[in-house]
Amino acid sequence: MRRMPNIDLTELTKKKVRMLTGHVRGVESRGYFHLDDLEGKEDVIFITAPDDLEAITPSFVQGFFAATIRKFGAAGLARHYDFSKLPTVLQQDFQMGIERLKLHVAASKQA
């Protein structure tokens, strides 16, 4: 059986920090996990996190997912990524960052 791709955020925290923040950190992490390739090949990508990860800031999420929203839109992002393995609070953090990206998209369209 084929293994579903999994983005493990432990590779970023290295068990040393309990939050992820930073716009550029988000952009570079996207490259590190080869999200552009994965999004082209895979149907669903799982995101997992270490138990001690407590928060992810909107700037990180924006850096991480801006390109996905641009390519596939919010609905496409929801199809490609499965956050269900994350604790509820981290799902909320991803949701908040994605909401801000959607605000950007809406504001850009208005402009």
Place this chain on the structure above:
Amino acid sequence: MKFPFGRIFGRQHGSYWREQKKAVEPGSDRTLAKLYRGKYRRNIADLDSEKRRSIAGHNRRVEAIARSYLKASPRKRTSLDKLANGTKTAILLAKRRDSILLDGFLKNRDRNWRDMATRLRAREHRKLDIRQFSFFENPEGTIRGLRDIAAAEAECLSGRINFLDEDCLDLGPWLVLAVMRRDMVPVFTGGSIGDQLSAVIRALGLSTALRFSLSQTTASQNEIWAFPLRSRRAAGSSTSPTVHLDPQSKEEVADELCAAINRWLGHGSGLVLTKDGHRLVLKIVGETLDNAERFSRPEFPNDGDWSISGYMRRHGDGDTATFTCQLAFLSVGASINSSVQGCDGPTKAKMDEYLAAHSHIFPNQMFADDHLRTIFALQDRVSGDPNAIANGRGGTGFRDIITLFADLAEATSQGSNAKLAIVSGRTCLHVASLYCEVSRPRPDQLFNIWFNRENLKELPPDRGSVVELGEEFRGTLITMLFELDRDYLKNAPDAQH
């Protein structure tokens, strides 16, 4: 990592500070001249003739200064003679160091900075009295005080600074001074300092950064719980190819600050941050420091530096005790006004419209446009990084900072004791809690804060919220003060023991 928890007691009156001793060889003026030659003379062997000429000129200048130390010695005593030989030697051997903050306070500092040999002839001693050192109550006086300190460093042989406030009114300017002192020649030999203020500086570990050797104080009942000074490594100094993939110091610092606040709350009321509160503080600190790293040093994109410190102090005893908390974030480099001018075209057009509509409300201010640009930069979707906006990301950093402050201001006993100042370039913004309330967005709303009661872009900002600074502050300082009330904390709806 164990949280470095500082707790100390202050005394009532009569504290002083002295310049910390330098570990330089003590010696006579003859030794000093020799040390100076040894430190600055350059070897001209193995160089082509053009370079030799230039270095020979440099060496002649070094020799002249070294001789001037010898010539000066038989004359009347200088104020430096009272110092330990090591300190005197350190002062006289010192040279100008480039400094973003000092260069901002003094125009043409590189040309006007007097070398120590020149100062030895003029022998000027300057005494500075610093009062109301606070960007909340006295932004003009505070920036002038910092400027006077920078000027004395550039011109005098020696000086004293008397800090006349009894207590720390605002942590912000102390953070600025700590960063300035790194690049200052140690011409200031000491001065008086308020007892409670001295206690705060000691608790925060600022005395090392300030190079203050503080006198012993007798104990008072006021207690301080400190989040000691934290600074990121120097801007542009990263050598790691995976600098943004590695765990970040801002992520560690945010966690440490949460631990500090828990201790503060624990001492204030036996409470700790709720899970949500903990996450909120983590995110705010993360976003604030990320903003500083991204925009403070355009020459080192995404690798700027920052400093952060904070503390809580108890006033009074028992059930009537109140707890004053201060937090300050500093990034040195580009001001908000200058970094926002790198925004994309459409944003710039909107910003120019805003400037044209409201610059008339500051008729007597030379930097009205700077103030308005600084306000405009606080809005969502305004970023100095045009790529971020073009790619549909970024431009929301201040939203979180101001929302945090709104939450903290709400937690104060009266709400009126919460203060937030944003100091950058020529502008000092006082963010009243009222503006935070009217600007608080829903999650699906863009954040805008226009510094008027109606929170409308079409209306000008309230004049009282904008203060023009007489000197240029090269960087951004966010400083806040709020008061926690024991009863409020215990009765807070989401209080969690």
